[in-house]
Amino acid sequence: MSAPVRLQINGHGVEVPPGTSVAAAIARLGLPFRRSVQGHWRAPLCGIGVCFECRVRIDGLAQQRACMLPVREGMQVWTDA
């Protein structure tokens, strides 16, 4: 096993195996993903980058699909919590 990747999600540090998606890292912490236009909680649906329900802010860039991106060391992720 290669060394775990460390990232920050909503300010919480988390370590996950390399190759893990940002979406899975968020789920491991049990954090919510986003609110719909009318304020209802949403979480990943399609898992393959089509539905856009997993959008979060990553390293300052908004509207990133968390299911499409593998974690990177030092990544800063913010969900709609």
Add this chain to the structure above:
Amino acid sequence: MRDGYDVLVVGAGPAGLAAAAAAAGHGARVGLIDAQAGAGGQVWRREVARTGPALARRGIAAALGHPGVAWLPQTQVVGAEAGALLVEDPQGGRWLGYRALVLAAGARELLLPFPGWTLPGVTGAGGLQALAKQGWPLRGCRVVIAGSGPLLLAAAVTARRHGAELLGVYEQAGGEHLRRFARGLWRWPGKAAQAAWMRARLAGVPYRCGSVVRRASGEARVQAVEVDGPHGLQRIACDLLAVGYGLLPNVELARLLGCALRQSGAHPCVDTDSRQRTSVEGIYAAGELCGIGGRDSARLEGAIAGHAAAGDDAGAARLQRPRRHARRFAERLDRHFALDPRVRALAEADTVICRCEDVPLSALDGHADARSARLATRCGMGACQGRICGGALAELGRFPRDGSRPPLFPARLSTLAADPVSFRDP
């Protein structure tokens, strides 16, 4: 010439990989792009900390390991003009030029609305499999899998391997359809073996036919589902519901390029000839894009397209027979897993149809086409651009999704401003 290829392949699943390897085998300079970080598409998606099956490893290595193939991951197609695609990757936007283009964009799940389907904890069936393979935590999680088709079993096997407690697999097709399907499987020994392998791994997991999830309920996330089966209604407490009703082709780019489409059931797919040529000169299509057919027909059609795009008609001709055999399997799937009308009547007046814009079913009453609904309700105007609700509304018999226009996916302004001159032939 910068970033120009003899053959540019869009999609690195079984079809695109086979196309890239075949074209590169004839000496073509090939570009292979995919929006995902890893090659393999959905069916060969790699699992965290696990090596893939041998067939997947060989298929990926044959393309990515070829010196004539440039592998461009995390590259999403945003726009197109004659002879070039506008793409966006983590570095920014640019144009990729091509002499021949092979479209192998695959398929997505058909996700149909029902009360509670927007709750966190409700995913697609393939969706759950994809999430689990990337490390989504499932250990000790009570999972219900529902919908239709062999993908339910594949998703269940993956979920179980990741420690999920499987409460049941609920298939909407009736038992008699499934028995007839199983009796004909001997003509595809590989498929029969795969089915037996999956069933063995699901020992002890209830598999119920003629059963439809009518409702998911819960406070902040799914806590229970209601299943309508041959023996009446059943309420099942669970932590996760994975439900998918089969697949539909990703035709957006083909449509933008002007390739002729044809209808396959409620959904369009790309029309090709036996050499995988579309109606547009120099553009080929292969795999799920040409009608849902599964991995085997995708690999064969990808290879046919790769040979044809590189000018080897004999190579393309040799694969016709096995391709027809593989396609016949798909026709059987279609027939035996045909959707029960109950499935199209699950959404209620206040059920959200367009998840991006929170548009309920009742708001769409009286709209005869997608444009009219869009103007009045914003249905289909959100980030997914109608990819989810458009497929659902077509299946529900409301109205089909209409034309593609750039940007095909939400893109950065700097991408849209990328200079198209940079790809042109000197």
